[in-house]
Amino acid sequence: xxxxxxxxxxxLTIDGAYDVVTEGKPIRRCGRRPGLTDAEAxxxxxxxEMQGLHDDAAIWRYADAHWxxxxxxxxxxxxxxxxxxxxxxVKQLIFKRLFAPQDDVHITDGVPMPICHLARASRSKLFxxxxxxxxxxxxxEYYYGFKGHxxxxxxxxxxxxxxxxxxxxxxxxxxxxxxxxxxxxxxxKGLLSKTKQAELAEVGIxxxxxxxxxxxxxxxxxxxxxxxxxxxRVETAIGQLVGYLGFSADKARDMRHxxxxxxxxLLAYNLAIS
Numbered sequence: 001x002x003x004x005x006x007x008x009x010x011x012l013t014i015d016g017a018y019d020v021v022t023e024g025k026p027i028r029r030c031g032r033r034p035g036l037t038d039a040e041a042x043x044x045x046x047x048x049e050m051q052g053l054h055d056d057a058a059i060w061r062y063a064d065a066h067w068x069x070x071x072x073x074x075x076x077x078x079x080x081x082x083x084x085x086x087x088x089x090v091k092q093l094i095f096k097r098l099f100a101p102q103d104d105v106h107i108t109d110g111v112p113m114p115i116c117h118l119a120r121a122s123r124s125k126l127f128x129x130x131x132x133x134x135x136x137x138x139x140x141e142y143y144y145g146f147k148g149h150x151x152x153x154x155x156x157x158x159x160x161x162x163x164x165x166x167x168x169x170x171x172x173x174x175x176x177x178x179x180x181x182x183x184x185x186x187x188x189k190g191l192l193s194k195t196k197q198a199e200l201a202e203v204g205i206x207x208x209x210x211x212x213x214x215x216x217x218x219x220x221x222x223x224x225x226x227x228x229x230x231x232x233r234v235e236t237a238i239g240q241l242v243g244y245l246g247f248s249a250d251k252a253r254d255m256r257h258x259x260x261x262x263x264x265x266l267l268a269y270n271l272a273i274s
Contacts, residue, residue, distance in 0.1 A: 007047050007067070010271055014046065014094065015039040021093035034083050035073035041083050042091060042264070044071065049268035054246040056081045056261075088260035095263055099270050101151070101159040104183035107234040108151045110170050110190070111241070112136040113163075113248045115145040126253055134166020137190070148247070148262075149173045151181070154230070156237045157270045163262065171196045178203045186231050241269055 001009075018039045027038070034041070044067070048059030060077045068074060115131055116124045121144035131145050149170060151160030160180065162173050171193050177185070182204040189210055197207045208227055211217045217224060241247035245265045252258035 003051075006050070007043065007070070010047050010050075011039065011043040013098065013271065014042050014267075017094040017097045018042070018090065021090065021097050027090065034079065035075060036071060036080070036083065037073075038083070038087055038090065040071055040073070041080065042087060042094070042267075044074070044080075045084050045264050046268045046271065049245060049265055050272050052244065054249075054261075054265075055251060056084070084264075085257055085260050088256060088263065091260065091263045091267065095267055095270075098267075099157055099159050101153070101181050103153045103159075105154055105186070105230070106151050106159065106181055106183070107154075107186045107231055108149065108160075108174075108191070109188060109231075109234040109238060111148045111150060111238050111248055112139075112143055112166065113146040113148050113250075114143040118142060118144055127255065127258075130165065130255060132165035132167040150234065150238060150241070151177070151185075152234050152237050154233070156233050156273060158237065158241075158266050161262070161266060163259070174200060174205075174207070177205060181205055184208060186227055186234075188231065237269075241265065245269055 026033075036044075044063045045056075045059050048062055051062065053059045053062055057077065060074075060080050063071060063074055074080065112134065115126050118141075121133070124144070127145075133142060133144050134147055135142050143166065145166055146163050147166045147168065147170070149160075149162040149164065150158055153159050160177065162176050164170075164173055171191055174185075174191070174196065178200075184206045185200070185208070187207060187209045189212060191207065191209050192211070200207050210224065210228060238247075242249075245268060247262070247265055250258060250261050250265075252261055
């Protein structure tokens with residue numbers, strides 16, 4: 001599929017979901033309405049991410065240089081960045097509309113999201129009171145920032161995401177899935193907890209994780225091996241988010257812009273593999 005076909009598909013998907021989540025009503029109560037429609041603005045940033053562009057300036061320059069004929073109302077860089085940042089709540093609704101959890105099997109894992117070098121963390125003013133010190137088991141190192149908690153389906157589409165300070169116990173984050181998920185949820189050893197497993201079972205979530213080497217596992221060995229094989233899909237998804245979309249290295253300086261950019265990366269990833 002060529003780029004023209006891709007951007008048309010992205011626009012039609014975004015525009016249709018936008019009409020549904022806004023119920024066709026204006027989302028602005030005052031101020032001048034931008035010349036660029038909101039669906040066009042979101043399309044530009046999502047498509048830009050799909051081309052490997054991860055910051056607002058690069059996406060705007062790319063659209064200005066290559067797609068101005070398609071988006072003649074594209075304004076200045078400053079106006080565009082303000083528009084897409086203010087659309088963060090709408091993008092969240094579009095994401096939930098397009099990629100709500102609907103399957104019986106889901107997989108979850110965490111991704112460390114440092115915001116600065118550890119040596120600078122004590123004097124950094126970025127996300128003060130929001131970020132925290134945490135530990136990355138995969139790299140066996142401490143870091144300062146957040147931890148993203150990703151939930152995917154068997155198609156490897158991201159259907160849930162929670163951003164939390166790095167020191168938050170990832171088992172507690174699962175409480176956000178009450179009333180949203182149902183069925184089998186596969187996690188890693190970091191989610192081991194009989195108490196949490198029982199609590200989630202009461203709301204229809206069957207949490208299954210590998211056990212530690214020192215623990216007796218009553219489950220059939222073949223079933224555990226299947227769980228481990230399926231769980232690798234979330235590692236692949238996170239690898240693509242981090243490696244290609246720069247998911248864990250965003251340069252946002254406040255929570256509003258960080259949330260806005262993360263949701264566009266999730267939309268770009270899901271639309272690219274759909």
